[in-house]
Amino acid sequence: MAQLPILQFEEKIVETVEKNSIVVIIGETGSGKSTQLSQILHRRGYTKSGSIAVTQPRRVAAVSVSRRVAQELDVKLGEEVGYAIRFEDRTSEKTLIKYLTDGVLLRESLSNPELSQYSVIILDEAHERSLNTDILLGLMKRLIKFRASNLKVLITSATLDGEKVSRFFSNCPILNVPGKLFPVEIQHISERPKSYLEASLKTAMDIHIREPEGDVLIFMTGQDDIEKLVTKLEERIQNLEEGSCMDAIILPLHGSLPPELQVRVFSPPPPSCRRFIVSTNIAETSLTVDGVV
Missing domain, CATH: 3.40.50.300 (P-loop containing nucleotide triphosphate hydrolases)
Incomplete structure (x- = not known):
């Protein structure tokens, strides 16, 4: 497997997460943040006290990213790694890393406001700024006051204005991870097409x-x-x-x-x-x- 850019920052990420309850990670597209962050924290023992939830704004992403992570960890999808989307839940008692849409996490917070089953909550692709994501950001801010000792929140994005989010979470640290492993050449057409x-x-x-x-x-x-x-x-x-x-x-x-x-x-x-x-x-x-x- 090609070495993903985010893996070079593993020590820095772990160190920052240990010292802070909330961390904002700005990772360019292709940096590997969606698949690797949960695995890094799993390796560092964060799944001993609860599971890791990773939200995705879209169902396709929740399903495909969880498949990829299960494949990389060489486990069966639905066991240690699973996903939950509307009308479909492929998780079990064993699940340590759970990919879910932000809507599903919101519904879980209604029945368990402290979300006590999770030791880490990663809000991935927060730049999509759906209503659900924005409500979750507010919920995380409140939740971290109750569970400061046993919950870590990571907010990740490709293009988000990290400064604003950091200010919202009382100036929490921001980490930048470069991405794009490939040179991209942009060509524009000369006139605007009719269709x-x-x-x-x-x-x-x-x-x-x-x-x-x-x-x-x-x-x-x-x-x-x-x-x-x-x-x-x-x-x-x-x-x-x-x-x-x-x-x-x-x-x-x-x-x-x-x-x-x-x-x-x-x-x-x-x-x-x-x-x-x-x-x-x-x-x-x-x-x-x-x-x-």
Whole structure:
């Protein structure tokens, strides 16, 4: 496994968490914060006195990140590592690291206001600023007064204004973790397209015909646009001459897809085949999809 940037800061993170009840961690996309922070604290014994809760703003992220962590720790999903989203709870008595949506944690706080089952609560992707996340930030501020001795709260984000959050939590420390392991080249089109859907389709096809192997990630605004583009891409690719370029698989990714279809984006493509992943902005910060060039 590639060494993720956050692992170089393990000692600093652990030291800061030991000395402070609340820590803000600003980690760029790709730094590994969603998968590694819980594992770092688990290694350092924080799961002896309770489990670690990691909130995610989206269900897809809660499911896929917990799968990844279970795989890295080589445990069965639903045992030491599990997830809880609306209508689905894959956790057990054994669960030490639990990924859950912020809505699920809010509901848990109604039945157990002190959230006493957790020794660490990590609010991940707090820059998404949903109503749930904002309420949780307020709850954490109150909770830490009651449980200052036996609760740690970490607030992580890719782009959040750390100073503001730190001020809200009486000037708690801020750690910055660099991310982006890959150089990114940005190219803009010269004129504004009449339909960004058609423009995306044309660009995707140009890349498919001209460029060497590597997957393509296309962002659309929502499920409706994703479905339209997937259909058009499939038609275009079927109409190509056989053998004129490599095969392609087209995968949609959005919150309404059933989990078994969502996880397809994490399995590598067959040899000499390109994947087109058509996604909402979930693949921008919550998930990192391997193979995209």
